[in-house]
Amino acid sequence: MFSHKDTKGTKTQRKAASNDFSLRPFFVSLCLCVFVVKEVAHGQEKTTKTSSKVTLTTKDKKTLGSIRGLADSVVQSAERGRAPHVDIPSRSLSNVRFNQSKRIIEMGTGRSRRELSIWPGQELYADLLVGSGCKQLIEQGKTTSIRGLFYLLKHTIEGTSEETFDTQSECDPVIEDVEVSLDSMREELHLYAKNAGAMVGPITLVDSGDEIDCSRMGSGGYSIPSIVEEEIVQFKKNSAKFVLHVEKDTVWRRFNEDKFWRLHNCILTTGAASRRAVCGACCTGCTTS
16 A cells, blocks of 8 residues: 555656556546545435435534535645645644643644645545545444544555555544544544443433433443534433542442442543543533533
8 A cells, every 4th residue: 555654755756657557547546536525525426215314413514514625625726727735734743832821732833735746646545535434424324433444445446456555554644634634523523432431420311312320330330432422422410529530440440349439429430542532421411410
């Protein structure tokens, strides 16, 4: 596969590559990818019976609009006689600044350009391919893991021996590129991380339509999903006085076994890799109550 980072080459190599007719299928695939993203985002592609029943949320419509804008920018560049490109916000340390008023570190305005020339064009294709995959998930009302998206997009480009992605390590940074370029959270692209958090305590919630009493979840507790947006999780009742978050699963299990949360009337959580989900779930629960 063309590596995400392998975008350089000598002038001689680039000149030779420009005359290599075997690369034509690559550019055909790129054009098809732009077409699919653009047409589907505009709602002009035929929908299946399954997707026709999907009700898009406001966030879904906003994200689809952003994907459409990404494809439109590529098309508009070509129509103006310029090299088609996508500008990706730079995630380097040199492009961050401290916002004194908000007291947080923010990303700056620096951007890197992916143009449709032989060598960097590979990255442009990968960005649009991931955007196309996320678009399909949103329209079908489905979610998948970043691993699942990698397998969804991995295939041999027709007419070549090149793979879209060889390993997930090549796909992951492209997903991050799409996130920052669309100014969307990963969950808004219908991608999720594995469940790696647990919660127990006097709180009742609704997860995808199912009511869950977290005070009756046994030794394992409620497994906190990575997607905890209001469309997925709603809080029905909460009588806890505070939230106690412990880092180690071993400590959480000891506290749960001793019913620490019942004695002190609190919500007991552990997060592991899902700290954002845990904080989002608990903060929303306590705020709404």
